[in-house]
Amino acid sequence: MNHRLLLAKRPTGMVDASTVRLDEVPVPEPGPREALVRVRYLSIDPTIRTWMDDAPGYLPPIGIGEVIRGAAIGEIETSNSDHYAVGDLVFGMLGWQEFTVATEGAGGLQTLPPGVEPTLALNIFGVNGMTAYFGLLDVGQLREGDTVVISGAAGATGSAVGQIAKIKGAGKVVGLAGTDDKCRWIVDDLGFDEAINYKTEHVGRRLRDACPKGIDLYFDNVGGEILDTCLGQLALRGRVVLCGAISTYNDKKRPTGPGNYRALIGRRGRMEGFIILDYADRFPEAQTAMLGWLAEGKLHHAEHVVDGLESAPDALNLLFTGGNAGKVIVAL
Amino acid sequence: MNHRLLLAKRPTGMVDASTVRLDEVPVPEPGPREALVRVRYLSIDPTIRTWMDDAPGYLPPIGIGEVIRGAAIGEIETSNSDHYAVGDLVFGMLGWQEFTVATEGAGGLQTLPPGVEPTLALNIFGVNGMTAYFGLLDVGQLREGDTVVISGAAGATGSAVGQIAKIKGAGKVVGLAGTDDKCRWIVDDLGFDEAINYKTEHVGRRLRDACPKGIDLYFDNVGGEILDTCLGQLALRGRVVLCGAISTYNDKKRPTGPGNYRALIGRRGRMEGFIILDYADRFPEAQTAMLGWLAEGKLHHAEHVVDGLESAPDALNLLFTGGNAGKVIVAL
Numbered sequence: 001m002n003h004r005l006l007l008a009k010r011p012t013g014m015v016d017a018s019t020v021r022l023d024e025v026p027v028p029e030p031g032p033r034e035a036l037v038r039v040r041y042l043s044i045d046p047t048i049r050t051w052m053d054d055a056p057g058y059l060p061p062i063g064i065g066e067v068i069r070g071a072a073i074g075e076i077e078t079s080n081s082d083h084y085a086v087g088d089l090v091f092g093m094l095g096w097q098e099f100t101v102a103t104e105g106a107g108g109l110q111t112l113p114p115g116v117e118p119t120l121a122l123n124i125f126g127v128n129g130m131t132a133y134f135g136l137l138d139v140g141q142l143r144e145g146d147t148v149v150i151s152g153a154a155g156a157t158g159s160a161v162g163q164i165a166k167i168k169g170a171g172k173v174v175g176l177a178g179t180d181d182k183c184r185w186i187v188d189d190l191g192f193d194e195a196i197n198y199k200t201e202h203v204g205r206r207l208r209d210a211c212p213k214g215i216d217l218y219f220d221n222v223g224g225e226i227l228d229t230c231l232g233q234l235a236l237r238g239r240v241v242l243c244g245a246i247s248t249y250n251d252k253k254r255p256t257g258p259g260n261y262r263a264l265i266g267r268r269g270r271m272e273g274f275i276i277l278d279y280a281d282r283f284p285e286a287q288t289a290m291l292g293w294l295a296e297g298k299l300h301h302a303e304h305v306v307d308g309l310e311s312a313p314d315a316l317n318l319l320f321t322g323g324n325a326g327k328v329i330v331a332l
Numbered sequence: 333m334n335h336r337l338l339l340a341k342r343p344t345g346m347v348d349a350s351t352v353r354l355d356e357v358p359v360p361e362p363g364p365r366e367a368l369v370r371v372r373y374l375s376i377d378p379t380i381r382t383w384m385d386d387a388p389g390y391l392p393p394i395g396i397g398e399v400i401r402g403a404a405i406g407e408i409e410t411s412n413s414d415h416y417a418v419g420d421l422v423f424g425m426l427g428w429q430e431f432t433v434a435t436e437g438a439g440g441l442q443t444l445p446p447g448v449e450p451t452l453a454l455n456i457f458g459v460n461g462m463t464a465y466f467g468l469l470d471v472g473q474l475r476e477g478d479t480v481v482i483s484g485a486a487g488a489t490g491s492a493v494g495q496i497a498k499i500k501g502a503g504k505v506v507g508l509a510g511t512d513d514k515c516r517w518i519v520d521d522l523g524f525d526e527a528i529n530y531k532t533e534h535v536g537r538r539l540r541d542a543c544p545k546g547i548d549l550y551f552d553n554v555g556g557e558i559l560d561t562c563l564g565q566l567a568l569r570g571r572v573v574l575c576g577a578i579s580t581y582n583d584k585k586r587p588t589g590p591g592n593y594r595a596l597i598g599r600r601g602r603m604e605g606f607i608i609l610d611y612a613d614r615f616p617e618a619q620t621a622m623l624g625w626l627a628e629g630k631l632h633h634a635e636h637v638v639d640g641l642e643s644a645p646d647a648l649n650l651l652f653t654g655g656n657a658g659k660v661i662v663a664l
Contacts, residue, residue: 058598206468228589257560257589264604265574266390272604273597 002027003309004097010070011052013084014320019052020068020096022310024171027099035079035102037109039094041305042070042326043122044315046221058275068312071210073107073118074182076102083108085206089118091126096312098332113200119303123156123327124290127188131243131276132160133286137168139274140217140241144169147211149230151175152221153192154182155319156301157243162192163299168218174210176203176226178322185325187191204229214238222247224255231260236265242251249252250320302326335641336429337355343384345420345451345582346652347645352400354427354642360433367411367434369441371426373637375403375454376647378553380583384416390607400428400644403459405450406441408434415440421450424459428644430664451635455488455659456626457619463565463575463608465618467502471606472549476501479543481562483523484553486514487651488633488659489575493551495631502549506542506557508535508653516656536561546570546599554579556587563592566599571606574605582652587595608632631653 001024008021013055015282030036048070051062062069072094077085083104084090092109094100102109113123135143135157148165152158155174162173173194177183183195196206202224207215214235220227223245231240264271279286289291293299304324306315316323333356341351362368380402383394394401394477408416409661414437416422423653424441426432433439444453455461467489480497484490485507497505506594509515515527528538535558539547546567552559555577563572580587596603607647625631636656641664651657 029523056598197464223594242593245594248594254591255591255594257591259586261574261593262555262580262587263590263605264578264603265576266388266607268360268604268606268610270602270604271593271596272600272602273595274600275598278600 002097002099004067004095005309005312006065007052008032008064008141010054010064011049011250012252015049015052015316017313020313027189028101028299030078032100033081033104035081035084036077037094037100037102037247038077038168039072039074039098039100039332040089041118041122041314042094042096042309042315042330042332043073043126044312044319045071045127046244046246046249046319048316049320051115058277062079070096073122084332086109089121090111096309097301098309100159105116114212119305119327119329120301122329123303124160124294124301125287126329127276127307128156129160130279130283130286131157132164133216133290134276134279134282135241135243135274136161136164136219138219139272140170140219140239142170143174145171145206145215146171146216147174147235148209149174149176149207149215149216150153150219150221151226151230152244152246153177153186153273154325155197155221158219158221159186159190159301159326160299162186163190165217165295165300166191174207174299176222180255182322182325185302191301198226199312202325204232207233217241217301219243220245224248226305228258228260231269234269235261236267238267238269240269240271242271305329307331315332333359334429334431336399336427336550337382337641339400342386342396343381344356344584346649347381348535349645352645359431362410362412362433365413365436365560366417367413367416368409369406369422369426369432369434369664370409371404371406371430371432372536373405373450374426374428374641374644374647374662374664375456375458376651376662377403377404377459378576378578378581378646380648381430381652390609401425402428404453405444405454406432409608410565416443420444421448423453430641435586442533449647451637451659451661452633454661455635456492456622456631456633459608460488460620460659461492461622462567462611462615464466465622466548466608466611466614467573467575467606468493468496470611471604472571474500474502474549475587477503478547478548479506480549480551481505481506481508481539481542481543481547482551482553483508483530483558484576485518485527486510486580486657487553491518491522491634491658492631494518495522495625499630500521500626504543506539506552507644514654514657517634526556530558536564539565543567549573551575552577555578560590560592563590563595564604566595566601568595568599568600570601572601573604574603578651603612607633635661637663639663
């Protein structure tokens with residue numbers, strides 16, 4: 001049988017037991033030119049929470065009664081297609097379920113090159129690494145010597161952003177994280193210049209000390225007050241890369257915006273959003289660079305793996321409570 | 333004697349009688365290589381209100397007891413300088429006073445070419461026209477076919493933005509203004525495609541009707557709720573040009589920001605501020621273009637002239653009450 005998690009009820013606030021419903025249906029039969037995929041690793045990403053709301057977004061909301069949408073890695077179990085060989089690892093929007101069918105053509109899945117660890121493929125070679133690379137270099141237009149601030153810095157994306165910034169010649173890289181352990185990790189193991197525990201320290205004051213000339217590039221994963229504080233400390237021609245707003249995704253009412261946005265006028269600043277799917281054509285460029293840095297020992301990564309399909313909702317909540325360091329993955 | 337208006341007290345909210353103090357000092361004596369300037373026309377701009385607050389900005393606040401800072405056109409009255417001939421019209425930060433001294437070099441004034449109407453020089457050939465031109469084309473990167481929305485559309489800058497957008501091939505230009513007369517003016521005389529009276533109409537609904545494919549370029553002069561509404565209706569890769577935030581300059585507490593800023597992520601949007609002083613080197617390029625459009629009858633303008641130095645504070649308030657259409661100027 002194929003076990004699946006369906007959206008039972010749109011959450012208000014955090015996802016809880018009533019949000020999803022476990023369902024059991026026969027394993028699907030692949031037709032001609034199709035293959036059966038056994039889902040192995042779910043990529044747990046903050047954006048999944050936004051798809052659960054009945055709100056316009058870059059993808060339509062997940063419908064009530066539909067399988068929870070999410071990126072994942074699976075393994076080809078049986079195949080009627082020349083595109084997929086049994087044993088191949090494939091990546092795509094497989095969803096929160098044990099089995100699905102791979103088709104050819106536009107809806108097809110990406111086959112992973114042999115030898116890439118699946119959990120790593122979901123992290124720095126996957127959406128998070130790509131988001132870090134193109135968000136920092138293309139949207140943010142990192143320049144040598146820049147003072148870079150990153151929120152959610154111990155997360156899968158933030159931790160890669162900081163390391164790429166150092167590799168590419170940033171003058172100073174400051175990360176915000178929510179525990180002292182995470183702060184130590186990003187400084188001691190990942191090479192960030194400074195870390196601020198935003199839960200226990202005064203972010204505005206600490207940033208002013210750490211970035212006396214202002215912030216040239218702020219990579220925003222969280223939104224809310226921290227975005228507002230960083231806007232208020234933007235350097236001349238500073239750039240704000242809007243990657244996510246995780247501090248607001250569970251809000252029950254529409255969040256207020258950053259009052260300091262007006263600093264963009266006086267400082268000639270820019271605030272820009274992006275969606276990594278737009279860069280799919282250029283992923284190989286980033287993946288090649290990341291592979292090189294990994295081989296040189298310049299790029300570190302961490303995965304936080306939890307077991308079992310049914311733990312996926314709790315795994316998603318880890319991103320909001322900050323219970324993870326690095327990439328959250330559910331192993332099936 | 334030289335009459336001057338000094339900053340007596342920082343305003344909370346609108347400027348009033350207690351904000352400025354009229355002062356009388358001897359007419360200054362120009363030294364060697366200097367000239368005496370009689371101030372003729374004050375340029376009344378929203379940004380002057382921001383300089384009255386004790387807050388960081390792109391220029392330092394006006395000090396208590398200092399002459400109110402402001403751009404103006406003056407006439408050379410006597411001259412000890414080869415740079416300035418008696419009768420020349422000069423432009424610069426002359427301030428709210430009857431006389432000042434022109435120096436040579438870095439602090440020098442720009443001499444107007446003969447034949448340019450001084451009030452026009454303050455409007456489309458001055459800061460407003462330059463702001464419209466570079467804000468729309470350089471910061472906003474207007475593309476042919478764009479749906480453009482402009483707030484403060486009957487103001488000196490907004491009215492120029494809409495006309496330049498039409499000249500440069502915008503698909504649709506929608507202006508927001510605060511009276512039916514202004515709405516008629518920008519459509520009937522200036523060629524905007526549509527106007528919305530933001531004081532009497534439902535802006536969100538009217539914009540949705542006027543811009544069914546979303547807003548490609550929003551030129552923001554006002555901030556506040558209208559900025560938020562436009563962000564919520566941004567088209568894919570939409571751009572928000574932050575020129576000013578006049579709806580917030582008189583706020584007694586820090587205004588909240590636009591909650592819809594998150595739309596910048598899903599729509600891959602960009603919000604960018606600028607200060608026109610940065611473009612000073614490129615003014616001739618814009619002035620040449622504007623002169624051509626003026627000669628071809630494609631560019632219309634309006635000046636709202638009030639008389640007497642002492643009416644300057646009330647003239648400034650016109651910008652906030654919307655009592656003007658076009659450029660507000662004080663004739664001395």
